Amino acid sequence: MTMPESRTRPLPRGRRFDLRATAMFFGLLATALIAGGFAVRALAGVVERRPAWVAVLLCVCVALVLAHGRRRRRLSAARLARRAGEALEVATNTALDALDTPPPAPPAAVIPAQRYARDTPGAAEVPVVPDYAALSPEEFEEAIAALCERDGCADVRVVGGAGDLGADVVALSPEGRRIVIQCKRYGDDNKVGSQDLQRFGGTCFTVHEADVALVVTTSGFTAPAEEYAEQCGILCVDRDGLLAWSAGTAPLPWTAGAGGVDA
Structure with a gap:
């Protein structure tokens, strides 16, 4: 089959x-x-x-x-x-x-020191006032130290930080006086009060041996703070005084009778 x-x-x-x-x-x-x-x-x-x-x-x-x-x-x-x-x-x-593609350029660093610009070659130097309110507290201290160096101070040092006992900048004036500065970068609605001045007044002369005690702020001072400063011999530089100092239109803050400084 x-x-x-x-x-x-x-x-x-x-x-x-x-x-x-x-x-x-x-x-x-x-x-x-x-x-x-x-x-x-x-x-x-x-x-x-x-x-x-x-x-x-x-x-x-x-x-x-x-x-x-x-x-x-x-x-x-x-x-x-x-x-x-x-x-x-x-x-x-x-x-x-x-x-x-080149990497993006880093943002321009804030230069706290006093700068000058010339409109035309051979023209007089015109101060450029920085925006102090836009600086950080550390940059503000550096800016104040730069102003002291610009105006002839020697041995300028930024000493602010933890345990500074109220001193942020120390320097020697052209006359040889020891300057102790406390920097207060406050807003317009936050004035330096009497308690701030009292804490600074308790150390600026006895601890830091200041010949000139100076408080610089980007705002202003309360009336009690100004009264305490006058009693203790502390010079107070408010925002208008700081701008005038920075622009060079006022006498130096550690000079007696400086404009924009309440003594």
Whole structure:
């Protein structure tokens, strides 16, 4: 008895296994992964300094989302390789642009010292008064020390900080007198009160051995504070007095009868 010959059902055309295409696919995929790894390693430091890399990461995420949404579509090895090459080209161009772009210049540091500007060559020097209210307390102390140096004081030191006992700036006047200054960078609505003056008055002469005790503020003084300062011989320089001192339109604060100074 002859058995009927069974025929092997041919595989659908679209499902044939192509060893060459599969090997090409994995080879291109491995190349893309290795190139991407080298690119990420080389540009890791740039990513930390360059916000532009956020755009690169977004592009990669968008590409992954698109690839995930279309994974059911049958993609040939050539199409996959082309898309991988395009993604690498975009990432490389963005990296090169980021490397060629110079880093942003740091914000200009506040120069507390007194500066001068000239309108025209040979013209007289015109003082440029800084915005003292915009300075930090430490910068304000540096600015006052710079004013003292500008006006001929020697051995100018900023000593403010924890345990300064009320002294922020100390200096020697051109006449050799020891100047002790307390700096109060207050707002317009926050005046220096009598308690501030009392704390300073308890140390400026006895502890710091001041010949001239000076309180400089960017605001003003309360009436009780001015009365206490007058009794103790402390010179008070309010905002208007400070601006006049800085502009050079008033006598020096440690000079008797200086304008803008309440003594």
